[in-house]
Amino acid sequence: QATRWGISCPNVSITVSNTEPPLPPPPTNQAPTVSGVSETQPDYCDIKNASATLVWNFSDSDGDSQLAYRAQVDNNSDFSSPAKDTNKVISASDSYYTGSSGLNYNTTYYWRVMVWDEHDVASAWSASRSFATPNHAYPTADFSWAPAGAAPDQQVFFTDTSSAASGYSISSRSWTFEDGTPGVATRANPVVKFHDPGSKTVDLSVSDGSFTCSVSKEVNIQVPLPGWKETAPRPQ
Numbered sequence: 001q002a003t004r005w006g007i008s009c010p011n012v013s014i015t016v017s018n019t020e021p022p023l024p025p026p027p028t029n030q031a032p033t034v035s036g037v038s039e040t041q042p043d044y045c046d047i048k049n050a051s052a053t054l055v056w057n058f059s060d061s062d063g064d065s066q067l068a069y070r071a072q073v074d075n076n077s078d079f080s081s082p083a084k085d086t087n088k089v090i091s092a093s094d095s096y097y098t099g100s101s102g103l104n105y106n107t108t109y110y111w112r113v114m115v116w117d118e119h120d121v122a123s124a125w126s127a128s129r130s131f132a133t134p135n136h137a138y139p140t141a142d143f144s145w146a147p148a149g150a151a152p153d154q155q156v157f158f159t160d161t162s163s164a165a166s167g168y169s170i171s172s173r174s175w176t177f178e179d180g181t182p183g184v185a186t187r188a189n190p191v192v193k194f195h196d197p198g199s200k201t202v203d204l205s206v207s208d209g210s211f212t213c214s215v216s217k218e219v220n221i222q223v224p225l226p227g228w229k230e231t232a233p234r235p236q
Contacts, residue, residue, distance in 0.1 A: 032060040032117040034126040036084040039111065050103040052131055055095045056113050064117035071096045073103070073111045077128065083109070088116070093158035110134045126160065137165040138206045141215040149222045153193050156219065160188040164208040171209045177202055195221040 008017040036057035041050075054073075058066040069091060083102050103109065112128045116123035125197070142161045150156045162170050175185040178201040180192040194200050200221055 020053060027062075029064075029117070029121055030061045031121050032058060032064065033063050033113050034068070034113055034115055034122045034123050035059060037111075037113065037126050038128050039129060039131050041133070044134060044236060045141070047100070048108070048137055048140070050098040050105050050133040051098045051100060052099045052103070052109070052111075052133075053095055054111055054113065056115070056126060058115050060117050062117070064119060065093070065199050066092045066115050067095070067118045067120060068116040069113055070098070071111065071113045072117075073098060075107055075109055075111050075131075077110045079110065079112065079128075081234070084111075103133060105133050105137060106135045129130060135210065138211040139164045139168070139170060139213050141204055141205050141206045141213045141219070143202075143204050143215065144204075145152055149220060150194070150221055151224045152195055152197055156194065158190050158202070160204065162204070162206040162208070168208045168210075170206045173204060173206045175202065175204050194219070194221045197221045 001008050001030045006078075010040055021056050034056050036091050037055070039052045039054050041052050052073075053070055056069075060066075063083045067090065068088050068090050071084070071086045071088070072082045074080070074082040074190075080101070084098050088095060089096075108130055109132075110130045112125045114125050117121045140163045142163075144170055145158045146160055147154075147156070158175070159207060160170070160173055162173070172184060173188065175190055175193050177183055177194070179196055179198075179204075180194050180200065181192055182190070182192065201216060202219050205212055
């Protein structure tokens with residue numbers, strides 16, 4: 001903005017112009033960056049499908065917060081055919097779970113992530129990382145027993161109902177029985193007696209030769225009913 005003023009005299013004209021300096025341009029918003037990328041895989045005794053949780057750190061020199069992210073997972077290091085591509089997800093989350101489908105066992109995957117700041121400015125892709133899924137699904141440990149409400153020192157029949165991935169079988173097992181006789185077993189279908197009433201912990205671990213999984217259940221041993229016998233009424 002300029003201010004003009006002048007002095008007029010006979011045959012003389014003087015004009016002075018005062019111009020204010022321009023305002024400096026607004027600071028340029030810097031792109032965010034991604035660091036600290038890592039991944040974890042689940043407990044495959046509980047989760048039966050290949051998957052992973054991808055984690056990263058968002059940082060921004062302007063102090064902006066994260067607006068969105070995009071993650072890609074591919075079995076090719078050039079990301080030419082992603083098995084997972086979130087596209088742009090509006091979220092401040094610093095992690096992404098691949099879900100229970102889309103990834104395979106016995107496969108090496110590569111992944112990367114990019115982020116956007118609150119001004120919708122994108123980062124570059126992060127450095128890629130890789131992880132390998134297990135060769136096959138883990139076994140599922142499980143068992144049943146009968147009778148359901150046994151009394152102390154009554155025989156309880158246990159049945160190993162565990163299963164293994166296709167092409168594999170349960171190769172070994174280990175039982176422990178709280179307050180039981182026997183207290184441990186390796187047979188598929190042991191017979192056990194529990195000596196006192198109450199809830200008894202039974203543990204079973206099974207292996208397919210590669211991976212081992214366990215299950216724990218409570219077996220309720222009932223308080224025995226009082227004995228009785230029929231007697232004839234006394235004569236009056």
